[in-house]
Amino acid sequence: MILFQPNLEETDVVEATVSTVDTSISIFLWIAIIELLIILFLIWKLAKAANGSQRSDAIKQNLKNAKDSKVNMGDLMDSINGARDLYKELSRKCHPDLFINTDKQLIAQDLFQEISKNKRDYKKLTELKERAVLDLKVNFK
Amino acid sequence: MWHKIIEIKEWFGDVAERYKLLRDFNMAAKMSFISGVSPTLLEAKITKGDPTYKHAFSKWRAGGFRIKALSGQPLSKSELIEIGRVVLDNETLTRKMISLGWDTLEVHSNQGHNGAKWALKEYANIGGFLS
Numbered sequence: 001m002i003l004f005q006p007n008l009e010e011t012d013v014v015e016a017t018v019s020t021v022d023t024s025i026s027i028f029l030w031i032a033i034i035e036l037l038i039i040l041f042l043i044w045k046l047a048k049a050a051n052g053s054q055r056s057d058a059i060k061q062n063l064k065n066a067k068d069s070k071v072n073m074g075d076l077m078d079s080i081n082g083a084r085d086l087y088k089e090l091s092r093k094c095h096p097d098l099f100i101n102t103d104k105q106l107i108a109q110d111l112f113q114e115i116s117k118n119k120r121d122y123k124k125l126t127e128l129k130e131r132a133v134l135d136l137k138v139n140f141k
Numbered sequence: 142m143w144h145k146i147i148e149i150k151e152w153f154g155d156v157a158e159r160y161k162l163l164r165d166f167n168m169a170a171k172m173s174f175i176s177g178v179s180p181t182l183l184e185a186k187i188t189k190g191d192p193t194y195k196h197a198f199s200k201w202r203a204g205g206f207r208i209k210a211l212s213g214q215p216l217s218k219s220e221l222i223e224i225g226r227v228v229l230d231n232e233t234l235t236r237k238m239i240s241l242g243w244d245t246l247e248v249h250s251n252q253g254h255n256g257a258k259w260a261l262k263e264y265a266n267i268g269g270f271l272s
Contacts, residue, residue, distance in 0.1 A: 066236035067158065073169035076234065079227045081179045120223075120230040 078122040087119045181213040190245035194260035200242030210251035221248045229264040
């Protein structure tokens, strides 16, 4: 019994070492698989970008113009807050039916179309209101 | 090599431009509320957006442009929709938002979970290349 004791311990140690090596191999294997997946993903992205670069110059220019365009946020806020009421007022007072069989009927029709087209643009509606005062002699109080 | 550097520069430029747009919106909303023109204080921020609305230029997990009522008068559903429609009717702004990587417009009320959302690509009229 005593003679076999050291051998048994050695066997345990060897087994322990082997199991450590197995774990490390499996970790490296997983790292390699993940790296491979990342490389494949990057290759796929490059291929996709190459396809995307074939897009026409006109579209790219269109996009660049959109990026560089200026938006007046003050006008946007005015439109959010005031366009609805102003549109209601204008559409009520400048309706073409109010000018039927008069010399202003055509002007009223044209103006009403413009009002309907710009119903959520406060700045344009304000301009149209001035036009209504001048051309149709509408009284806004 | 150079085109990669230019791409990286453009990416950072886009990020700066996105935050500039948000800052301008929030500043205009604040000024409008302070001056009494607007009864509700609005705030815009970036959210994840709706993945089903994504397009060729969508930013990953940052495609949502959320306008939220912060305080003041609570907004009704029709008012929420009206705010969204005003933004969408502004074609320049919609195109700019798409080109800067936003794909979803969300408008939320200050009370509860009421809100509305739209896919920006349906309102840009840029062409078929977005799908």
